[in-house]
Each structure stands twice: as C-alpha cells, then as structure tokens.
Amino acid sequence: MSQEIVQLLVDIVKLIIIASVIMGIFTFILLVERKLIGRFTRRYGPNRVGPFGLLQSIADAVKMMLKEEMVPGHVDKVIYVMAPGMALMTALSVFAVIPFARDTVVLPLESLIGFSVYLTPWVADINVGVLYLLAVGSLGSYGIILGGWSSNNKYSLLGALRTSAQMLSYELPLGVAVLSVVVMTGTLRVTEIVEWQTQFAGLAWIVFLQPVAFLIFFISALAEAGRAPFDLPETENELIGGFMTEYGALKFGLFQAAEFVHAMMFCTITVTVFLGGWNMPFLNEILNIMPTPIQALAPVLHLGIFIGKSLAVYCSLIWIRASVPRMRFDQLMAFCWKWLLPIALLNLFATVMGLAITAELLGLW
Amino acid sequence: MIGAVPLSYYLLLSAILFTIGAGGVLIRRNAIIILMCVEMMMNAVNLTFVAFSSYLDSATGQIFVFMVMVVAAVEVAVGLALLVELNRHKEAVNIDEFNSLKG
Amino acid sequence: MELTIFIIVAVLSVVSALGVIFNKNVVYSALFLLVNFLTIAVFYLMLNAQFLGMVQILVYAGAIVVLILFVVMLLGEQLGEDISSWVTPANGVIIVLALILLTIIGTAVTDYPTTGAKGDFTPELIQEYGQAEMIGVTLFTDYLLSVQLAGVLLLVGIVGVIWLARNDEQLPATGDVPTKEA
C-alpha cells in the first residue's frame, strides 16, 4: 500500500469516526434538550427510562428503528426515500474542513509499513475552506425541499416552499457576515482563521472584534438550520410538521438527526470562525511552561475545548428555542432583507474602511 | 496534476454538453426546462474558459467565468420572475402557448 | 488516476445533461441539472480552479437550482407537458442537427492547435498568494470596469425582478375579526 492510499484510508476512517461521534452526541443532546426545555417550562422532562431518564434517547432510537417502514402510496418514491439521507449527508460533509485541534499527530510506523502516518485533526485543509463551508452549507436545503415536495401533501409543500425562500434569503447575510471576517483575517483557509485568533495570547477572538458580524451570523445560522424562532419549515401548529408530515420510522429519525447535525454544524462553524476554535485565552502560554508530557496532551485538550464550546453554543440554541416565540413568515423575510442584510453590508463596509484606515495609519500599504 | 488530462478532452466534453443543451432548447416546450438548458450551455462554455485558463496560466478565463455567473444569476432571476408573471396570465409554462407575437 | 476520474465524471456529466432533457418530471430534471452543475464543479477543482469550483456550487447548486425548484413548486400542476413518445420526426431532425453541430465543433477543438501566450497565473504563484487573492486583485485592477458593469447588471436585475414581482391587486379588506358569538 502506498502512502497516499493509506492517508486516504485514514481520512475515510476519520470521516466515519466524526459521523459516529456526532450521532452519539445526538442521542445525548436530544435528552439534554428535552430536559432543558422541560425545566424552562417548569416540567421535569423525561425521567422514566434509566436513572434520571438517561436512557430515554436510546429507547426512542430503538423504537424508531423497530417501527414499520411505510411509504405512502401517493408519494414520489425515489425522492421520498432519498431526501432524508441527502439532508443528513450535506450537513455531515461540512465537518470535513473543521479543525478540531491544532497539532498533527505523527504515528511513527516506519518500522512496520515503511512510512509514518499523519493524523491531522481535520479531514481536509483546503485553500478555499470558508467558501466550502458556505457552499456545502447552502446545499442543506435540498433534503428539506425535496422531502416536502415528494410527500405530495399541501402542508409539506408549503413547508418546502418556505424553506427554499428562507434559506436562499438568509444565506446572503450569513455570507456577508463571514466575508467581514475573511476580509479581516485575510484568508479563506479555516485553519488560518483559527490560528489568527490565537494572537494576543488567544484573546483575539473574532467575536470581540466583529460583534455585529457575529450576531448576524448567529441569527442567520439559526434560520439556516431551521431552529426556533425560525423553524418555519416544520411549524407543527400551522403545517402539522411541514416537510416531515408524511415521514415516519427511521426516515423520520434521519430527518431529526439531520436537523440536529445541521444545527451542530453551525455551532461548530460559529466556534471555529468567531469563538477561537480549539483555543482558549492563555492556553498556549500556560502549556508552554508545562512539562513535556502535559504538552503532549495538547491535542486532547484542544479537542475537549472545541467540543465543550460547541455544546455550550448548542445550549444557547436551546435557551433561545425556549424563550423566543416563532416569527411569522412575512416578518421573517422582512427581517432578513430590511435589517440583517443592510446591517451586514454596512458592517462589511465599515470593516473594509477600518482596515484601510488602520493600514494607512500604520503605513502597511 | 493538470497534465494528466489533455486539454482537448475538456474541450470535447464542453462541446458535447453545449450540444446537449442546445438540443434540449429545441426539443422541449417547457419554459423552465429551456431555462435549465440555457444554463447548461453557459456552463459548457464556462468549462472551456476554465480549461483554457489553467492550461494557459491566465486569470482572464476565470474572470470571464465570474462574469458569466453574474449574467446567469441575473438571467435566472429575471427569467423565473417572467415565467411566474406569464403563468399568472396564461396559466401555462409551455412556450407554444405564448404565440401572440405572430404576424 | 486523473484520467480515470475525468472519464467517470465526464460520463456522469453527459448522462445527467441528457437526464435534464429526457425527463418528463421537471423536479427530476432540476435534480439532474444539479448533478450536472456539481460535476462541472469537480472539473473546476481538477483544473486547479478551486475558488471557482466553490463559487459554482454556491451560486448554481446553492442558489439557482433552489430557485428553479422553488418556482417549479410554486407553479405546481401547470407544469405538465404532453410527451407521448420521444421518437418523433421533429426530434429526429433536431438530433441530426445537434450531431452536425457536435461534429463541427468537435473537429474544430481537436484539429485546431491551441495557441496563445502563457500568462502569469501559474500554479506556483497561486500556491504562494492564494487563488482568491489573485483573482480578487485581477478583478479589481485590470477588470474594474467589468466589475462595475456586473454590479450595474445585478442592480438592474434586482429592480427588474422586484418590478415583475410587485402585487398590483389590492387585497380585499378583511372586515371584522369573527367572534365566537357571530
């Protein structure tokens, strides 16, 4: 086996690990979400299965898998079956460019197979990574649109229509907000954006420098992921579940998972682009004065920090879901086009001007 | 990396795609499909541009593709808006229904 | 390796292009179009134009096809086109014509030698400065006027679409809110 093929295999294995870890987290956080929402509404939340209800999600998963796979007679079968998988796949593929830690681990296997194997804490580090994030993120709407259309049901179709309009619209402020960050850091490579944030002892988090961009990104990400208060594709009380109406059993479960992965994906992008990625302020400085064995643990520490931050952001999503009422559709569109987009553009303009003036004053041209 | 595939392969492929698009415009009557075929033709041309751009190490081809994309985006937006508007009047998207321009 | 990938993707591309045309369901056509666009993006990546590849996905796959799907769903049932059979004399003529065109262009691209001076957009330079940066610099120096014209075109497009989409009809007054007693 040549080195290239081994590295390719390593990448594939990494992808599988990422996917399974995320699905594992999914069952856990579904419980957390239900518990938290319960507490927000002064209920207990699930507490029957297992200690503190810990096994509730597993029970649900088992239930879903064991249900009968039904395909209604009036649906477009090919697309109907394809849609949930598509939704999940597009959301998962974004994780390919997210750096989970800094250091590449080298497995010294020269004696065994003749070369070392490099374990990068990311799957791919492409030079247009940020564009990749936006591009693949924008594909996320297909699953929902196709699911809604193929169901051949008025409510589902309405949900699909809303989704396509909503996602097309909110992609613009999202992109412009990320663009301000790109302009500031001067790179489209995701790893370099994270690296940029380790300046000033790790205090240069972009959220401090670009609070407006962060807010716009966060709000648009909520809408892109279809989370409350922008969960109009599925509004169970108007559209009886929207695009999911005709789905059941495992396919329904896949949609649920896709929705979660989509939200989780935006949480990790938020962490990567705005919240310093795997880094914490002063972390590197403290690690540098530590003994070598502890330094060797840095990748694990980074990974832990990254996952912790992402979960924290996800918890804020739950908080928002519990506190903010859902918007009406016309309000949603008006908010995007009349407020978010102009503010995002102004912010981009201000960023460019600020950079130009700073460069001018510091004589950097 | 580029050298492995001859330039003429890309050009030939783009010619095939262009021909398919052009044929589609003629075969179909559905305005939306025709719009899609036009997009396909543009993409075929774009492929030629990019291929030349990388084989000749010139940025101009890519810039052109950029401009074509702008035109394509505008075209789709305006075209679809026109379609929806036409549909309000004629209740159809079959282009043979829109024949009131005949002499 | 490269050639294998090229041939596989090219076949996929051609098949999906044919799928766009020879499909009675518009949604399937749109999905085939999506596949076609994605294969083109793959070609861009292979041609060392990663930036354009991503923009291709972002613009065509992420926006244009979604928009087409949106309109398809909005128009709904009026989309039917009576096609009993693809084998008709008219289609035969068109296919013959298309084949003639293909022959002509194919002869042209294979027989004519590619001439032209090499530019300075070499892979090494791209590696050093980054593709987006190089394209950006070229766009905003040599092609500034084109960028401005593109901006004007987009603006005109926006205005045109908004004008087309305006709603002339006044909605009827809703009247009093119905109450339980009434």
Next chain:
Amino acid sequence: MIGNWQSVIDKQRMTNLIWLVIALPLAGALFNGIFGRRVGYQVVAKVAPTMVFLAFLIGLGGAFETYARHGKAQLVTLWTWAEIGELNIPISFLVDPLSMTMVLVITGVGFLIHIYATDYMVHHHHGETHPDRDFARFFTFLNLFIASMLVLVLGDNYLMMFIGWELVGACSYLLIGFWHDRGDDPQPAIEIEGGEAVQVAPLLSPAASGMKAFVVNRIGDVGFALGVFLIWTTFGTLQFDQLFSRIASSAEMYRESALHGEFTVISMIALLLFIGAMGKSAQIPLYVWLPDAMAGPTPVSALIHAATMVTAGIYMIVRSNIIYTSAPNVSFLVAMVGALTAFFAATIALVQVDLKRVLAYSTVSQLGYMFMAVGVGAYTAGMFHLVTHAFFKACLFLGAGSVMHALGDVIDIRRMGGLRKKMPHTAMTFYLGGLALAGFPLTAGFFSKDEILAKTFEYSPMLWGIGIVTAGMTAFYTFRAIFLAFEGEPRDQELYDHAHENRLAVTAPLWILAVLAIFGGLLGLPAPLLHGVGIDIPHAMENWLHPVIQQVGHHEVHHLPFITELALFLISGFLGVASIGLAYYFYIVDRSIPQNLARSTHPIFALLVNKYYIDELYNTVFVKPALTLSNTMSRGIDQTLIDGIVDGSAYGIAELGKYLSQLQNGFISRYALATFIGVLFLVGYFFLGGQFPNWIY
C-alpha cells in the same frame, strides 16, 4: 519632539488619506439617505455634521502637511477608473495649497452651516419641537453637496472637476427646490409717500427656481464641457500637471500672439471655460438664477449660493491660471465682465426689500469683484477675497436666516425694525459681518477688497473706478438693510412681539463666522504697505499659494509706489466709512430722504426694483421664443412632417409585413430552431471554411 513631528509629517499620512475627505460626507449622505427617516432626526442631526467635521480635521492635516513640504503638490492616486485607448482616467486627487484652501473653506464653513441647520430645520412651538418633514433628505443632500464640491476641488484633472461641477449643480437643484410643494410668493408693492407705488414681481416658487438655476447652469456647462473637449483634442491630456507643463513651455508665445490681436486656441479654451464659470459663478449674462436660488432653505443659500459652489468658477480660473495668463485678451474680458457684474448687481441691491435678495445681489457683486481680480491677474487676491467672502457672507446669510426663523419665515425688511433688542446675538454678528462686507477698515473684507482694488488700479484705473464706486454702494446697501432690520421702531408690532433670539446651535456658528469675518484679514495683510512703514509681515495667503500660480516669462515684479498704495488704501477705507455714515443719515436720522429720492427718481427706482427687467427681457427674448419654437416644431414639423414620414413608412412596412408575416408563426421553438440552423452555418463556415470575407470586419 520637533524631529518627531517632522517625521510624522514626512510620511504624509493625512495626504494619503485625502480620499476620506470625500468619502466621509458621502458615507453620511448614504446613511442619512437610507436610514435617515427611520433613525429619527436627532441621529441625523449628529451624523451629518460629524462627518463634515471629520473631513475638516483630515483636510486640516492635509493642509498642515502641504505647508510642511512647502506647498509642493502631491498626487494621491486611488485607482484607474477607465482606460480607453489614449484616454486614461485615473481617480486621483491633487493635494496642493489651492485645493487645501478650498477644502478647508468648504468643510470648515460647511461644518458650521451644518450645525446651524440642525436647529434651523427644526421649528420650536410652545416648547414643542417639530423637525422639518424632510429633515433627513435635507441633510442627505447637504452632505452629498459637500462631497461633490470636494470632488470638484480635489480632482487632479478636468474630467473629475467636470464631474464635481455637474454634481454640485445637481445638488444645488435639489436643495433650491427642497420645499418643492410651495408655490409662487406674491410680493406687496413698494409704497412711496406721495408717489406712485412700485409693483414687485412675485418670487418664483422653489421648484421653478431650482429649474431655472439648473437650466441657466446648463448653458454655462456646455461651454465648460466644450472647453474640456478642446483641451483634450489640443493637448491630449486632461491631467493638470501634464497639461500645465505643456502649456507653460509655450505660454510666452501664446501670450505674445494674443497681445498682437490673434485669437489663439488657448484663448478659445479660456473663453469656453469662462462661459462655464459665468454660469456657475453667476456673472453677467448668466447671473439671473442666483437671486431666485434664495427660494431654498437659508443654510443652502449660505453654503452653496454664497460660500462655496458659486466660487467654483473662481477656483477653476485660479487653477487654470496658466491658461488665462497665456490668454490676456480673455483675461481682460473676464475682468470687464467681473467689473460690470459687480457694478450692476450692487445697483440692484440698493433697493431690494427682501433681506436675502439684498445679500444675493451682493454675492453676485462680490463674485464680480473676484472675477475682476483674477481677470487682472491677481489670482491670490481673488482667492483671498473668496476666503474672506465665504466667512462674512456665510455669517450674513445665517444671520438673515436667524431673523427669518425668529419671525416665522418673514424676510421682507419692510416688516422688520428694532430687532436688535430682541435678538442681540444675531444683530451683533450681523453688524460684524456687515462691516466686513462694507469694507470697514481693518476687517477681513477691507483687506481683501483693498488688495483687489490696488491690483486693479495697477492694471487699469478705469476698472478701479468702477470697483471703488461699487465698494461705496456695497457699504451703503449693506447698512441700509442692517439699519432697516435691526434699528428704529418695529414696523410690524405683532411680528416683533413674536420674535426671540435663537438657540446656541444657531448663534454659535454666527459668532465663529463673525470673528473670522473680522480677523480673517490676517491671512493677507498688505505686505508692501506695511513694508513701507517699516513692519515686515508677509502676505500669508500669497506665500501659501505661491507654488500654484505659475509665472509666465520674465515678469517684472513691480509694486505701486508706496504713496499711491497708501492713497488707495485710505480712499477705500474712507469711502467705506462715509457710505456707512450716509446710510445712517438716510435710514436712521432722516427717513424722508430715501422716500423723496425714490419719488423724484421714480423711473430709475422702478427700474432698479425690477432688476433692470432682465428676467422679463430673457423671458421675451429667449424663453418665450424657445417655447414657441418648440411648440411649432412639435406641432408643425414633428407631428405633420416627421410623423407623416414615419407613419407613412410604417404603413408601407405594415403592408409589406402582411405578406412577410406568414413566416412568423409565433412559436418560439421555431425561432430557436432558425437561430440554431443559422449558428450551425456560421460555425461551420468559420471553422471549416476558414476565413470570413474581409468586408465583414
């Protein structure tokens, strides 16, 4: 520390940031235009002046750095806008003493006027505040105007100057017609004791005034554009530095041939450019729009129609000084037109009853002075007067606006009187500004006007004669207006009771401008005169602008004899004081004298009140014939002849079409097929048949 400063200055950061001077007001205009209505007037009232103030600070830095490098011009190129063949249009700015002077005047005075306008555009009623309905729109236009004016003065080529020139015209149009829903304003006749009343034509509505200004300016702009074209075809460049160095090499030759009565291409350019200046700077015969422009809000009158835009013509001529020096024949024309304008406008101003119109005609007159100065080659003196005029005329206009604001938009001085007791700050500053305008000794206006007169005397005593008479009239009409408005008994008791002093936002700019109007003279103390009495203080303005003014040939720098200089100095000083005294006697001591005078010279009085019937003349000679002509054209020629041909051919084609239309079956797919086959043939011919025949290229 000094060394540090020097190194800071040497880096020329402010100079390189000069584009911000334009960008900031533009950003303000964009913000106010897009969000102004939504964010409320208080935000608008803070954003707009702040932007101008920041621009002023950057301009100050740029001027400081220009001073530090001894006035050497610096080009700041941003990018190339278009490159078509030989025509290369860079977006670049010229930072030199002249442009910096203009930038400081525009942003400095502009900032004060912005501050003033934030209160002027708000109406206070019984403790409630009502901002103008279109508060945000006003500040959008005002900021846009500042940006355009800065484009005009900062551009380093005639094309950018032309762009700015047109933009300020458009802003002026928008601002004059700001209250576009107001109609014509009929004026009561002027009563004369024991004599026949003189009818006054109604004031044009703001919308009509804006249109008039725009159309009249267009006439000048055509001249300017032709001048720019001629420069391009003659010299092949529009860049100032290249153009001027090309002219300078043969300037002496042009000058000589012009002096021998030849009309050279340079003279043609100078003349065409001057036509542009006539329009923008309201000179005879194109001055008629400026008095009507007073229909706009007063801050607009102060900023655009007194301090900045109307001086664009002066700026342009000073910028092109080498062209005018090479064309002495046109320069003489400039001086003549200037002197005549100064004189005629002053005579009209003597009898106007509308406070703002008095100031408007005075502006026309003072602009005439400036043209006289640049016409006789005293470019520095012209610029000096431009600066001081900006100070005191802005002060006067704002004072007039303050009075209007207090009296509920009444501007007729026949209804004022005694306002000094009610509005002490306004009155005081108006006095100070009036003194400067009247050329009262040791005020700013005195020094600048005296310098122009001295330079004119050197050139032609006749022109000086016109100038000195005008100066006397200026002092007289200024104080006539002041005495009628602020002294004596109130003539409209109700208005008087209603009057009140304005807020700080109005009075503070007034005071600043008044102080500048008094002390602005320090910029250009008469150096030769002071040298004669043993004091050596340089003429600051002259030293500053020296690098911009190009010398042609070997000019003897000779000054008038000390005694002549002193005599001129004393004469103009005395005349100013005497005229003020005369006005005092006429309007305070014995009010019957002006009445008697008006009665005894009734025809002349009526002629002056009606502005020599120039508007009526233009109406009869140009406007009405033009309208008649266009009506005839549209009815007679266009509708019958042209339309006949068109309709006839259309009918013929239609007949033909009936036969050809068999081809058009309306099916788009058939058309597409036809196109496809056409493409097939073309592609086939192109690729397989080789070349197209030559005629196709």
